[in-house]
Amino acid sequence: MRIALGVEYDGSRFCGWQTQKNGERTVQEVVERALSSVADQDVQVFAAGRTDTGVHAIQQVIHFDTIAVRPMHGWVMGANIKLPKDVSILWAKEVPQAFHARFSARxxxxxxxxxxxxxxxxxxxxxxxxxxxxxxxxxxxxxxxxxxxxxxxxxxxxxxxxxxxxxxxxxxxxxxxxxxxxxxxxxxxxxxxxxxxxxxxxxxxxxxxxxxxxxxxxxxxxxxxxxxxxxxxxxxxxxYRVDYDPQYKIPAIPQDSGLLWNL
The missing domain is CATH 3.30.70.660 (Pseudouridine synthase I, catalytic domain, C-terminal subdomain)
Structure with a gap:
């Protein structure tokens, strides 16, 4: 199945989103490691956008494919246990194979x-x-x-x-x-x-x-x-936000997303 996730992170101590060949700490690296642990198999994620060193996300949207069967709340809770405190999975939902976090974004x-x-x-x-x-x-x-x-x-x-x-x-x-x-x-x-x-x-x-x-x-x-x-x-x-076709029913920005985000 294909699963989409909402991810919140403080980018202060990351060298951006994308995994680096030099081994620098990245958000993608820690998210893939956490999800792979929950799936008990290697997981590769695809993001709506690549953020640079020091850049934060209120709701990054990612997706991955897996044959592992877990309840949606299991992906959220299981990954968050494994993730560092500056990254959090907000939600998880199954999406059609036609959905792509990056290429489906409007x-x-x-x-x-x-x-x-x-x-x-x-x-x-x-x-x-x-x-x-x-x-x-x-x-x-x-x-x-x-x-x-x-x-x-x-x-x-x-x-x-x-x-x-x-x-x-x-x-x-x-x-x-x-x-x-x-x-x-x-x-x-x-x-x-x-x-x-x-x-x-x-x-x-x-x-x-x-x-x-x-x-x-x-x-x-x-x-x-x-x-x-x-x-x-x-x-x-x-x-802050990614816009998709309503058919995918991607969740809106959480209302408790922090200072000024609901203005």
Missing amino acids: ARTYRYLILNRRSRPALMARRATWIHRPLDAQLMHRSGQALLGKQDFTSYRTVHCQAKSPIRTLHSLSVERHDDFLVMEVHADGFLHHMVRNIAGVLIAVGSGDRPPDWAAEVLAHRDRRLGGMTAAADGLYF
């Missing part, structure tokens, strides 16, 4: 969390990006609207990005302030390597007054990463 959503105050964080260290200079969230929001639609995001991806095409469709982008926190949410058909962090870097420069409001559009038009400004830190980036 769109993905990331959220970028900024703590905007003069004093550095303690409780939110490695879970939010700290910017001590005042940021204008409304200005950042307006600037980001220039990125909507089907665009060439060459300027917003790392030079090491392996995607064949830089064309992506950005469905929505918002920046909102909630007291000392700013939340940037981006929703697109797909993302390029470092795309969200590079967008955040440009908008932070706009919000702090270092760059004019039309700079996000100018960077896009250049189609040159060297003119794209800084890449924002991974600390504040969260893989």
